[in-house]
Amino acid sequence: MASPRWKIAIEKALSQYKQQNVMQVATLDTSSSLGTISRVRSQIFRDWLESPQNASLPLLLTSTDIRAPKVSQLTASSKAEVVWWIEGTAQQFRIIADIYTVPHPEHALHSHFLDVLAKSESGTGLALFINEDWEARRVALFKTMGAHMKASWCRPVPGSPLKGDPAAGKEKYEEAKRNWETALGNFALMIIDPIEVDFVDLSTSPDKRTLFTKKVSADDGVQWEETDLVP
Numbered sequence: 549m550a551s552p553r554w555k556i557a558i559e560k561a562l563s564q565y566k567q568q569n570v571m572q573v574a575t576l577d578t579s580s581s582l583g584t585i586s587r588v589r590s591q592i593f594r595d596w597l598e599s600p601q602n603a604s605l606p607l608l609l610t611s612t613d614i615r616a617p618k619v620s621q622l623t624a625s626s627k628a629e630v631v632w633w634i635e636g637t638a639q640q641f642r643i644i645a646d647i648y649t650v651p652h653p654e655h656a657l658h659s660h661f662l663d664v665l666a667k668s669e670s671g672t673g674l675a676l677f678i679n680e681d682w683e684a685r686r687v688a689l690f691k692t693m694g695a696h697m698k699a700s701w702c703r704p705v706p707g708s709p710l711k712g713d714p715a716a717g718k719e720k721y722e723e724a725k726r727n728w729e730t731a732l733g734n735f736a737l738m739i740i741d742p743i744e745v746d747f748v749d750l751s752t753s754p755d756k757r758t759l760f761t762k763k764v765s766a767d768d769g770v771q772w773e774e775t776d777l778v779p
């Protein structure tokens with residue numbers, strides 16, 4: 549089965565504009581004093597993961613700090629929306645997906661991931677990777693990160709109040725920079741498993757908007773149905 553057309557469009561855009569790899573990931577925070585509220589933040593797209601047996605269900609990979617609030621929001625509900633505006637090609641991709649986090653094997657949430665993986669249903673991208681060595685994937689992605697990024701996973705909990713003068717903590721920071729184990733312990737792989745993709749192409753005249761919806765047939769075949777929408 550072939551790669552979906554929406555993936556080919558993202559790949560083509562990225563091949564021209566490699567730096568435009570920042571997506572926005574929205575989640576729901578149900579623990580806020582403001583009531584249930586959507587939260588959205590930028591994240592860097594790192595790579596694709598595509599099964600050699602079935603290219604129709606590609607996964608997108610990104611990374612985070614396992615202590616970040618988005619992780620508990622996604623653990624409560626894996627359904628979330630990603631939006632990616634690629635300015636170079638004037639194209640927007642809104643991706644409704646299940647988003648999973650893969651922490652260090654000793655982290656409390658690791659068993660949650662293994663449970664989700666074991667229960668993954670056919671017709672999902674995740675189910676194609678049920679026998680994957682996800683820890684090897686996590687470590688491999690960590691190794692691609694620069695020293696400065698690695699050091700960022702040694703900092704206090706993301707979003708917690710900054711204590712003291714950041715300049716005074718430089719020595720500690722340098723020490724943390726060398727602390728591979730701490731960084732790898734907090735580093736989490738994030739898997740984005742698309743369900744529906746809304747693709748707006750402003751490079752054409754008139755603008756074009758296409759909704760890709762995943763249809764799984766009785767024999768587990770997958771098709772991305774395309775519906776033209778009013779932009």
Ligand SMILES: Cc1cc2nc3c(=O)[nH]c(=O)nc-3n(C[C@H](O)[C@H](O)[C@H](O)COP(=O)(O)O)c2cc1C
Pocket residue numbers: 570587588589590591592593610611612613616617618619706707
């Ligand atoms: C350009 C840019 C790229 C970012 N990339 C990531 C990323 O790949 N992963 C990540 O966890 N946070 C990334 N961040 C930081 C997040 O946007 C966010 O501030 C942080 O992860 C805390 O999010 P949370 O409190 O909603 O969990 C990035 C921020 C910017 C401005």
